[in-house]
Amino acid sequence: MLKKLSHSLVTLFGVLCLVFFLFNIMPGDPAQMMLGQHQNEKQLQDIRQKYGLDLPLHKQFLFWINDLSPISYHHQENEHLVHYWTEEKYAGTIIPLGKQKAIALKKPYLRESFQKKGKKVSDIMLPKIFNTFILACFSILIAFILGVLLGIFLQKSNNKILNNLIEIFTMTGMALPSFFASILIAWFFGFYLSEYTTLNMIGSLYEMDDYGSGKYLQLKNLILPGITLGIRPLAVISQLTKTSLEQVMQEDYIRTAFSKGLTKSQVLWRHALKNALNPIITATSGWFASLLAGAVFVEYIFAWDGIGKLLVESLETLDLPLIIGIVLFIALVFIMINIFVDLIYRALDPRVKNT
Numbered sequence: 001m002l003k004k005l006s007h008s009l010v011t012l013f014g015v016l017c018l019v020f021f022l023f024n025i026m027p028g029d030p031a032q033m034m035l036g037q038h039q040n041e042k043q044l045q046d047i048r049q050k051y052g053l054d055l056p057l058h059k060q061f062l063f064w065i066n067d068l069s070p071i072s073y074h075h076q077e078n079e080h081l082v083h084y085w086t087e088e089k090y091a092g093t094i095i096p097l098g099k100q101k102a103i104a105l106k107k108p109y110l111r112e113s114f115q116k117k118g119k120k121v122s123d124i125m126l127p128k129i130f131n132t133f134i135l136a137c138f139s140i141l142i143a144f145i146l147g148v149l150l151g152i153f154l155q156k157s158n159n160k161i162l163n164n165l166i167e168i169f170t171m172t173g174m175a176l177p178s179f180f181a182s183i184l185i186a187w188f189f190g191f192y193l194s195e196y197t198t199l200n201m202i203g204s205l206y207e208m209d210d211y212g213s214g215k216y217l218q219l220k221n222l223i224l225p226g227i228t229l230g231i232r233p234l235a236v237i238s239q240l241t242k243t244s245l246e247q248v249m250q251e252d253y254i255r256t257a258f259s260k261g262l263t264k265s266q267v268l269w270r271h272a273l274k275n276a277l278n279p280i281i282t283a284t285s286g287w288f289a290s291l292l293a294g295a296v297f298v299e300y301i302f303a304w305d306g307i308g309k310l311l312v313e314s315l316e317t318l319d320l321p322l323i324i325g326i327v328l329f330i331a332l333v334f335i336m337i338n339i340f341v342d343l344i345y346r347a348l349d350p351r352v353k354n355t
Contacts, residue, residue, distance in 0.1 A: 004342070008335040015331040016068070016324065020061055023320050030114050030318045051114070052082035064324070067109040074102050110328075111321040115314075121325040125307065129329065131205050132299070132306035136291035138222055139229035144284050147234045151241020152268065155249075166238070173235030178228065179297040185228050186301060199224055202303035225302040229295060233287035240283050244276035251275075285341040289334045 031047040032039065048054040052063055063082045066072045074085035077100050085094060085102060092106025110121035150166055157163055190201035203221035248254065249272055257267045296308035303309070307326055314322035 004339055008339075011335060012328060012331055015327060016064065017061075019324050019327045020064060020320075021057075023318075023323060024057055024060075026318070028318050030320060033318050034114050034117075049080055050082075051111075055082070067111060068328075070106060070108065072104050072106060074104055076100055076102055110325040113314075113322050114319045115317045115322075121321045124322065125310070125325055125329065128305060128307045128310045131304065132292055132295055132308060134205060135222065135225055135229065135295060135299070135304060135306060136288060138226040139291055140233060140284060140288045142226060143230040143233035143237055143287065144280075146230075147237025148241050148280065150234075150238035151245065152273070154238065154242040155245040156264070156268070170235040170238050173231045174239075176231060178232070179301065181231060182225070182228050182298050182301040185224055190224055202301075204303065204305035206305075221302075221304070225295075225298050225304050228302075229291050229298050233284070233291070236283055236287065237280060241276065241280055244279050245272055248272045248276045281341060281344055285337050289337045292330065292333050 030051070031044050031053055034047055035043055045054070052060050055063070066083055072083070072090075074083050074090075074094070075081045076085050076094075076096070078084060079086075085104065090104060090106045090109055092104045095103045095105070097103060110125075113119050113121055113124055116124060150170070154163055154166060186201045189197050190199050194200070199220055201224075203218060205218065205221065206215040207218045207221070209216055245268070249268075254267060254272060257271050258264075262270070292307070295304075295306060296311055298304070299306045299308035300312050307329070310322065311326045313319075314326065
């Protein structure tokens with residue numbers, strides 16, 4: 001576990017390096033985008049100084065690491081410095097090193113958004129993460145349940161016509177790009193058949209009422225983006241379930257179970273399915289992480305107020321703190337899910353404990 005955690009830290013550091021340096025070779029000036037058309041040179045200099053954009057690139061990067069690190073170095077007097085300590089900003093315990101310098105023990109600080117002035121990146125991201133998490137959970141639940149059931153049906157059924165239709169559906173689902181599927185499903189079910197489905201082309205988990213006095217829960221907005229996101233993992237899980245079951249059904253202990261007089265359904269549900277779940281769980285966990293990370297097109301097309309839509313908006317405005325915060329969150333999700341899957345493996349298959 002310690003080895004995995006150390007690898008995770010190296011991965012997060014690599015992601016930070018990649019995003020930071022890619023962002024800084026992109027054309028555009030964040031300071032100019034923050035001020036808009038009404039700007040002068042003095043205002044530009046003040047903004048660049050406040051966010052450290054006037055520093056050499058390597059120093060900017062070191063200060064980013066300093067802010068993200070739980071143990072960090074700070075200045076206590078010059079408020080114009082990027083690493084100037086304020087309790088409101090960092091929220092931690094400070095250990096003075098003389099009159100000016102100090103070391104702090106704190107939680108990682110993702111800074112403030114360039115565009116949404118005064119708002120911390122973490123505060124902006126939290127509600128969006130919740131919305132994306134709900135959408136991803138709904139999608140992967142649909143994909144897992146239907147995918148496993150379809151895979152079992154394909155393995156058991158002798159109806160060639162029905163099997164071929166399901167195979168065509170799953171192959172189409174795997175090949176269908178998410179942006180095209182989003183547009184197609186939004187138009188067909190949210191516009192063309194909206195009179196019968198009562199579904200909206202766009203909308204998020206919470207919507208404002210007609211009088212603008214408050215938000216209300218709108219669960220039906222979850223259906224179309226959830227189905228759209230779930231199509232590809234459903235197709236993969238169904239095929240993987242079928243293949244995995246076919247392999248497990250050839251094992252010696254399965255033949256032993258048949259020799260004891262158990263029916264095919266009893267053998268499948270009691271013995272084969274549990275041992276066939278390992279690759280299915282791997283695929284499901286990987287897809288769940290991908291849904292959290294890759295719902296960008298779906299969220300943007302359906303106007304779902306999640307982390308993917310926020311990433312697109314932050315890229316459009318060159319909002320580096322938001323971009324770094326979102327990408328680090330996505331990388332952290334992949335890492336945590338991989339560790340979680342390893343723990344599930346150990347519970348399902350005792351042989352994994354010895355490897």
